[in-house]
Amino acid sequence: MNNKVKALILDWAGTVVDHGSVAPTTIFVEAFKQAFNFDISLTEARVPMGMGKWDHIKTLGELPEIDKRWQLQFGQAMQANDVDHIYETFMPLQKQKVADHAAPIKGVLPVITQLQQQGIKIGSCSGYPKQVMDILKVAAAEYGYKPDACVASDELAAGSRPGPWMALENVNQLAINNVAHCVKVDDSAPGIAEGLNAGMWTVGVALSGNAVGLTEQEWQTCDAQSLKSLTAKAYQELSNAGAHFVIDSLVDISPILNEINARLARGERP
Known part of the structure; x- marks a missing residue:
């Protein structure tokens, strides 16, 4: 027994x-846009889903297609302080929206x-x-x-x-x-x-x-x-x-x- x-x-x-x-995915797209006026797709945002959110953002920046566009727009790969800024943008947005998807x-x-x-x-x-x-x-x-x-x-x-x-x-x-x-x-x-x-x-x-x-x-x-x-x-x-x-x-x-x-x-x- x-x-x-x-x-x-x-x-x-x-x-x-x-x-x-839905809740985390859409907020990643919005956070990248607000923080750096940088576009990622919903499909891309889903790739590292399940990871902690700071690690999720870092992993997104390392995806080949996103990394290529990021370097084209900013002249270098995504840095840790960039991840911090996106995460800090992400947090209040997520807190605002998460209850709507409970x-x-x-x-x-x-x-x-x-x-x-x-x-x-x-x-x-x-x-x-x-x-x-x-x-x-x-x-x-x-x-x-x-x-x-x-x-x-x-x-x-x-x-x-x-x-x-x-x-x-x-x-x-x-x-x-x-x-x-x-x-x-x-x-x-x-x-x-x-x-x-x-x-x-x-x-x-x-x-x-x-x-x-x-x-x-x-x-x-x-x-x-x-x-x-x-x-x-x-x-x-x-x-x-x-x-x-x-x-x-x-x-x-x-x-x-x-x-x-x-x-x-x-x-x-x-």
């Missing part, structure tokens, strides 16, 4: 709230409630810094989402994703004595890497998150061929990141937990 899943460590945007992980993804709250009633603890972590998470937690709680633990990207001296530290701090806060009894659920490659590096089972969320990047309304208006293409791409991206399992959304997690429990019973580990 003890050799079962004891905790889920859930990402926030694109996994539990904010269908399509609504839970359709169907996830009943699933989370059911898991908690079964005794499974719900941890959480995010690429958002604590200033933003403090706002998002309050807004999400008004919808009924209250995880048992929460760790932000700037709370730990060791760093954030793709390292294991936020996931492991959840293990600490939830008092779980075996990381193999934890499941990391995330919609981004860095978040999957975080779970793998922490020694956990990992589940990629394909359709509600960053891998597709569409709101629920946008998803519902897509034609059949687009849906098929986007689904295949998202599943492949998260599989390539090393996810043990990939599902459409967190709504589909229960059969996966049953499979993991069966594997644990056979003595398997992540």
Whole structure:
């Protein structure tokens, strides 16, 4: 009985709230524009999604196409002080907008409630810094989402994703004595890497998150061929990141937990 899943460590945007992980993406575009009158696309902004936001901005500046345009506009590669300035521009914009995207993804709250009633603890972590998470937690709680633990990207001296530290701090806060009894659920490659590096089972969320990047309304208006293409791409991206399992959304997690429990019973580990 003890050799079962004891905790889920859930990402926030694109996994539990904010269908399509819209809030952080649009703000990156706006922050680059306001800070330096420099244009990046939504597609580019999504590439490092899941990382801490300062690291996300730094990584964007290192993408070949962005680096080429940046050097053309400014005569040199992006510097650390440039990253600082964009981050400082990003923070108030994100704090203003994050509560607007706190609504839970359709169907996830009943699933989370059911898991908690079964005794499974719900941890959480995010690429958002604590200033933003403090706002998002309050807004999400008004919808009924209250995880048992929460760790932000700037709370730990060791760093954030793709390292294991936020996931492991959840293990600490939830008092779980075996990381193999934890499941990391995330919609981004860095978040999957975080779970793998922490020694956990990992589940990629394909359709509600960053891998597709569409709101629920946008998803519902897509034609059949687009849906098929986007689904295949998202599943492949998260599989390539090393996810043990990939599902459409967190709504589909229960059969996966049953499979993991069966594997644990056979003595398997992540």
